[in-house]
Amino acid sequence: MIITGGLGENLPVAGPVLASIDVEWSKNYRVKNGNVPFCFSIMWFALPAQPVKLTEVTWNYTSLYVEVAEETQDLIRVANKVFGQVLDTATVVTGHQLSSDLATLINAAQQPVPHLHAMRELWHGRRAVRATPLLDTRYDVGHLLTGTSRRLVDVCTELALDVTQPELRNTSMTALHRKWLISGNIEARERITVLNLRHSLSTALVALLSGKHVTAGEVNVNHLLSQHLTGTYAWLNSPTFTDLL
Incomplete structure (x- = not known):
């Protein structure tokens, strides 16, 4: 697997921590799981x-990407381990429709993944107590918004966060991932990683x-x-990306 950012050694060492999670997957809804x-x-x-x-x-961050399709179970195993670290360490956990990310990992797993199940239970019970440690930005931030769309890009746009995605210009995530697996095209993998x-x-x-930890204002997320990622991914130095800065 391609691992960047470390597997936890770069955690903030003092004070409360928010952990934000996102998973990418190849989609095939015609067959079960x-x-x-x-x-x-x-x-x-x-x-x-x-x-x-x-x-x-x-x-700080942790990022993992399979080098070959056969590493899927290795990815899930590490995800279970790292998500367990999140449960032990984070004061607040967040994701955007995190239930789908967790379901994809759990349904594809061929091994016990107790920490992923624990995270899913936390998601389902996030509204059962007043001071929930988990916030889903698709379902739980309506008090910040006036629009009806809860797509992440639309939520961000309404909150003045510029999240332009040059990686998918004239292509798709499926096509980029296939290009990486078949030809080892590093730019294709880096595009999805940055996305x-x-x-x-x-x-x-x-x-x-949402938690009022920061003040609102226009921000170019790119x-x-x-x-933060200077020198890590060549894609960040491409004209397509730097034109957004």
């Missing part, structure tokens, strides 16, 4: 003691706004990615 996860990321944010600007929050990280980052920013 036909969705196959191939990439996921978690971003860890140190929750500020007082509200700060969106651009001032500090974060996945943008999902995790923008989800976290929405959750931070600029935040570029700043």
Whole structure:
């Protein structure tokens, strides 16, 4: 597997932490459990003691991507381990329609995944207590919005978060992932990885706004990615990406 950002050693070491999760998978709804996860990321944010600007929050990340399709079970095994770390460490957990991400991992698993099941139970019970440790930015941030769409890109746009996705220009995630598996095209893999990280980052920013940990304001999320991931992915230096900055 391709692992960037480490598997937890870059966690904020002091104070409360927000963890933001996003999973990507190849979609096949014609067969039972036909969705196959191939990439996921978690971003860890140190929750500020007082509200700060969106651009001032500090974060680290974990990103995994399969090198070959046969690594699917390895990816799920590591996801179970890292999600267990999230459960043990994070003060707040967030995702955008996280139930679908968890279901995809669980349904594809050929091994016990207790931490994934525990995370799903946390999702289902997130409204049962007043101080829930889990917030889903698709279902739980309506108080911030006036529009009806709950797609992540539309939620972000309404909150002045620019989440333009150049990775999918003239292509699709399925096509890019196939290109990586068949030909080993690194740019294809990096495009999806950056797309996945943008999902995790923008989800976290929405959750931070919901919890009033940050102050609202216009933010170019691609600029935040570029700043934080300098030297990690060649795709970030491509004209297609840098034109957005």
